Amino acid sequence: MQSTSSKLFASEAFPNIGYVAYFSMEIAIQPSMPTYSGGLGVLAGDTLRAAADLGVPMVAFTLLHRKGYFQQHLNADGMQTEEVQPWNPADFCTEGPARATVSIEGRVVTLRAWRYDMKGCFGHVVPIYLLDTDLDGNSGWDRGLTDHLYGGDTNYRLQQEIVLGMGGVRMANALGMHVNVYHMNEGHAALLTLALLEKQLGGGPAGAATETDIEQVRNKCVFTTHTPVPAGHDRFSTEQTIRILGGERTAHLEKLGCFRDGLLNMTLLALRFSRYANGVAMQHGKVSRAMFPEFAIDSITNGVHAPTWTSEPVQRLLDKHLPAWRRDNLYVRNAIDIPEAEMLAAHASAKEELLADVASKTGLILNPNVLTLGFGRRAATYKRATLMFTDPKRLQEIAAKAGGLQILYAGKAHPQDEPGKALIHQVVEEAAKLSNNQLRIVYLENYDWRLGALLTAGVDVWVNTPRRPYEASGTSGMKAAMNGVPSLSILDGWWIEGCIEGVTGWAIEDGSNDAEEATSLYVKLENAIVPLYRDSQEKWARMMRTTLAFNGSFFNTSRMVKQYTRNAYYPEPLAEVTKKVEEAVYAD
Numbered sequence: 001m002q003s004t005s006s007k008l009f010a011s012e013a014f015p016n017i018g019y020v021a022y023f024s025m026e027i028a029i030q031p032s033m034p035t036y037s038g039g040l041g042v043l044a045g046d047t048l049r050a051a052a053d054l055g056v057p058m059v060a061f062t063l064l065h066r067k068g069y070f071q072q073h074l075n076a077d078g079m080q081t082e083e084v085q086p087w088n089p090a091d092f093c094t095e096g097p098a099r100a101t102v103s104i105e106g107r108v109v110t111l112r113a114w115r116y117d118m119k120g121c122f123g124h125v126v127p128i129y130l131l132d133t134d135l136d137g138n139s140g141w142d143r144g145l146t147d148h149l150y151g152g153d154t155n156y157r158l159q160q161e162i163v164l165g166m167g168g169v170r171m172a173n174a175l176g177m178h179v180n181v182y183h184m185n186e187g188h189a190a191l192l193t194l195a196l197l198e199k200q201l202g203g204g205p206a207g208a209a210t211e212t213d214i215e216q217v218r219n220k221c222v223f224t225t226h227t228p229v230p231a232g233h234d235r236f237s238t239e240q241t242i243r244i245l246g247g248e249r250t251a252h253l254e255k256l257g258c259f260r261d262g263l264l265n266m267t268l269l270a271l272r273f274s275r276y277a278n279g280v281a282m283q284h285g286k287v288s289r290a291m292f293p294e295f296a297i298d299s300i301t302n303g304v305h306a307p308t309w310t311s312e313p314v315q316r317l318l319d320k321h322l323p324a325w326r327r328d329n330l331y332v333r334n335a336i337d338i339p340e341a342e343m344l345a346a347h348a349s350a351k352e353e354l355l356a357d358v359a360s361k362t363g364l365i366l367n368p369n370v371l372t373l374g375f376g377r378r379a380a381t382y383k384r385a386t387l388m389f390t391d392p393k394r395l396q397e398i399a400a401k402a403g404g405l406q407i408l409y410a411g412k413a414h415p416q417d418e419p420g421k422a423l424i425h426q427v428v429e430e431a432a433k434l435s436n437n438q439l440r441i442v443y444l445e446n447y448d449w450r451l452g453a454l455l456t457a458g459v460d461v462w463v464n465t466p467r468r469p470y471e472a473s474g475t476s477g478m479k480a481a482m483n484g485v486p487s488l489s490i491l492d493g494w495w496i497e498g499c500i501e502g503v504t505g506w507a508i509e510d511g512s513n514d515a516e517e518a519t520s521l522y523v524k525l526e527n528a529i530v531p532l533y534r535d536s537q538e539k540w541a542r543m544m545r546t547t548l549a550f551n552g553s554f555f556n557t558s559r560m561v562k563q564y565t566r567n568a569y570y571p572e573p574l575a576e577v578t579k580k581v582e583e584a585v586y587a588d
Contacts, residue, residue, distance in 0.1 A: 025186065032092070033116075036069065036149070048060055050305055061168035064130040064132040074424065093130060094116075102170065115128070183569075214273070223270040235265050303556040303558070306325070311453070312350075332553040344544075354454045372459045382467045456485065465490055471495075508521050
């Protein structure tokens with residue numbers, strides 16, 4: 001039976017509100033659908049799962065990615081090769097009869113939508129529409145525009161962004177949807193603002209828009225930026241924009257100030273047309289405001305969908321002691337009272353499952369009683385996967401003092417990211433040199449949803465070593481926290497908010513260079529983590545409880561979606577709606 005608060009917040013309770021339309025280039029919908037590459041897509045999927053649980057009147061648009069992202073293969077030297085991941089949307093989705101069109105390089109491209117229903121824990125459904133250009137009548141090139149996630153060059157990317165942004169708005173119109181809020185999850189969807197402006201003008205040229213027309217569009221749009229790395233913001237040359245989007249549209253975007261350094265900047269476009277914008281952690285909000293000082297950029301810290309990323313042993317533990325935790329993640333705060341022995345037993349089960357998976361993949365039998373560190377994320381150079389190898393001799397000495405140390409690595413490099421691929425090769429090469437009877441280092445191939453869940457639940461400590469300030473948020477450490485796994489991390493992104501030293505984990509102190517930060521990592525590992533794990537499992541269990549209670553109860557998408565609802569979707573100007581939504585969301 002649907003709970004009262006969930007039903008009150010369901011779309012039928014607010015027939016005049018309309019939908020929140022959520023646009024994201026990638027969405028991790030379920031493990032068998034390769035429609036995501038990593039953190040951005042997983043965050044999008046977790047957002048929609050939480051919205052479905054809460055009964056938020058939301059609908060989502062993304063691209064189909066018929067050939068997926070890629071399957072990663074690593075040879076013995078750690079050299080990455082890629083294989084496509086074709087899948088059949090008919091196995092998971094329902095094709096809709098509606099059609100929409102967009103103009104690309106002067107060609108009319110037709111698209112359809114496959115619908116997937118994301119069902120919440122109380123039965124509320126958030127429909128996800130996966131846009132697809134593989135239709136008769138489209139050219140061979142255009143039919144492939146929705147094949148590859150982040151595939152091809154910047155020409156392919158801009159064409160995909162037209163399909164997502166402009167095509168998504170037109171598909172919503174073709175489906176007869178009443179949408180009041182358009183949420184752009186990253187700048188890939190920024191061209192939806194242009195489609196809305198043209199719709200506001202009755203299909204006429206955007207160059208005829210008045211400030212009133214622009215304000216009408218702005219009042220409907222909110223935007224979340226996810227990257228503090230300047231190169232991470234999509235930018236396209238004037239020549240590309242004129243050729244692919246059209247000269248008249250390009251001229252109008254230039255007039256509106258959406259170009260910077262001679263390039264169409266999709267983040268700038270999204271910011272200019274949004275009434276609300278946010279970064280994904282408090283620190284990231286500060287960094288974003290420094291990058292775009294002319295805009296007011298708020299911050300809503302990311303979270304993870306608690307039931308999705310909590311291992312089955314820990315779920316059973318929470319069900320036993322905190323039966324309301326799925327309905328309201330704030331109850332996880334009471335995990336502080338879970339008996340230490342039960343906490344240790346639940347983690348032991350999760351660790352056993354992880355090590356069994358490692359054995360099946362690699363043939364290596366790891367020791368469940370040995371301190372095990374996890375490092376799993378996109379293989380980008382700023383994430384510094386080799387920081388732990390800065391002083392190999394010291395790492396080996398720490399392993400000896402610990403009575404053994406195991407380090408599990410995983411992560412994909414984008415197929416065109418040669419430095420990222422080289423980083424994986426370097427980790428594998430260093431692992432082969434350093435591994436001995438007391439120090440075991442393993443790189444696991446094909447980091448995906450399933451492996452990510454096993455790692456974050458089964459390791460003893462989650463390690464994160466990004467170079468500041470390039471970590472916008474990070475969510476893998478939040479997944480670990482949902483399983484009581486503490487973090488050892490650079491104070492960047494979410495960890496600035498989540499780190500209580502010696503209670504939820506440990507901070508790697510800021511240094512002026514990599515060597516200084518590596519030294520801090522070794523000091524924390526040698527003087528705090530190893531003695532606690534080796535000498536007092538009871539105290540270790542208490543740390544797991546505080547990690548779960550403090551960080552698990554806050555860094556979840558249930559809290560995050562409630563913040564978006566109150567601050568972005570239904571802010572102060574919509575006082576009556578705000579009041580009703582708050583009553584629904586925060587009802588006892």
